[in-house]
Amino acid sequence: xxxxxxxxxxxxxxxxxxxxxxxxxxxxxxxxxxxxxxxxxxxxxxxxxxxxxxxxxxxxxxxxxxxxxxxxxxxxxxxxxxxxxxxxxxxx
Amino acid sequence: xxxxxxxxxxxxxxxxxxxxxxxxxxxxxxxxxxxxxxxxxxxxxxxxxxxxxxxxxxxxxxxxxxxxxxxxxxxxxxxxxxxxxxxxxxxxxxxxxxxxxxxxxxxxxxxxxxxxxxxxxxxxxxxxxxxxxxxxxxxxxxxxxxxxxxxxxxxxxxxxxxxxxxxx
Numbered sequence: 532x533x534x535x536x537x538x539x540x541x542x543x544x545x546x547x548x549x550x551x552x553x554x555x556x557x558x559x560x561x562x563x564x565x566x567x568x569x570x571x572x573x574x575x576x577x578x579x580x581x582x583x584x585x586x587x588x589x590x591x592x593x594x595x596x597x598x599x600x601x602x603x604x605x606x607x608x609x610x611x612x613x614x615x616x617x618x619x620x621x622x623x
Numbered sequence: 624x625x626x627x628x629x630x631x632x633x634x635x636x637x638x639x640x641x642x643x644x645x646x647x648x649x650x651x652x653x654x655x656x657x658x659x660x661x662x663x664x665x666x667x668x669x670x671x672x673x674x675x676x677x678x679x680x681x682x683x684x685x686x687x688x689x690x691x692x693x694x695x696x697x698x699x700x701x702x703x704x705x706x707x708x709x710x711x712x713x714x715x716x717x718x719x720x721x722x723x724x725x726x727x728x729x730x731x732x733x734x735x736x737x738x739x740x741x742x743x744x745x746x747x748x749x750x751x752x753x754x755x756x757x758x759x760x761x762x763x764x765x766x767x768x769x770x771x772x773x774x775x776x777x778x779x780x781x782x783x784x785x786x787x788x789x790x791x
Binding site for chain 2: 571
């Protein structure tokens with residue numbers, strides 16, 4: 532008798548890290564101003580910055596366009612280096 | 624307009640504002656995470672249903688408990704974190720995702736409870752020899768309880784799945 536075994540793998544979705552808070556602080560933008568620029572609620576920007584929500588491709592590209600930066604500078608699958616350690620490295 | 628009428632109308636306006644209904648119409652209601660009220664509503668409704676099952680002869684106290692859960696449950700879609708379809712407020716992709724997941728959890732819970740409840744009531748009807756009237760009252764209680772589940776579970780899910788974002 533032929534038996535087919537089905538293996539179900541539950542793949543964990545990768546977390547997307549972002550630098551939205553850093554870019555926003557650098558530009559002196561409020562959450563509300565950024566939210567209005569990309570057409571979402573200010574709370575959604577808060578959830579994005581906290582890493583509780585991964586944006587759609589459309590929202591990610593809109594955010595990158597607001598900051599005039601490439602998407603990969605704003606989002607990454609690996610954690611970004613902290614500003615302090617980047618400064619230390621630059622000083623060395 | 625006389626001064627008396629002006630004062631009267633301004634007081635009437637202030638009284639109407641205090642009811643919160645004008646704020647509802649202007650979509651200024653602050654939505655918040657309601658973590659414990661849905662649990663209380665669910666406890667009342669499930670307790671009422673269980674009471675009705677345990678006392679098939681007198682289902683009214685159980686019905687009253689389910690009604691209390693229902694009354695609490697009716698406020699949850701208004702003040703809870705799930706934004707409604709077609710409302711005046713902006714519903715962005717995050718809100719849509721929260722709503723989608725919350726209602727999926729709600730419908731799954733209602734479906735599972737229906738499956739369990741039907742078999743439970745069928746079993747109790749056969750074991751306890753319920754009369755036709757008792758069975759009808761039990762079915763009414765059960766349907767009412769399912770409606771409370773539908774009202775409360777999505778808000779419960781959305782309130783516990785996300786943490787509120789602090790104001791800037």
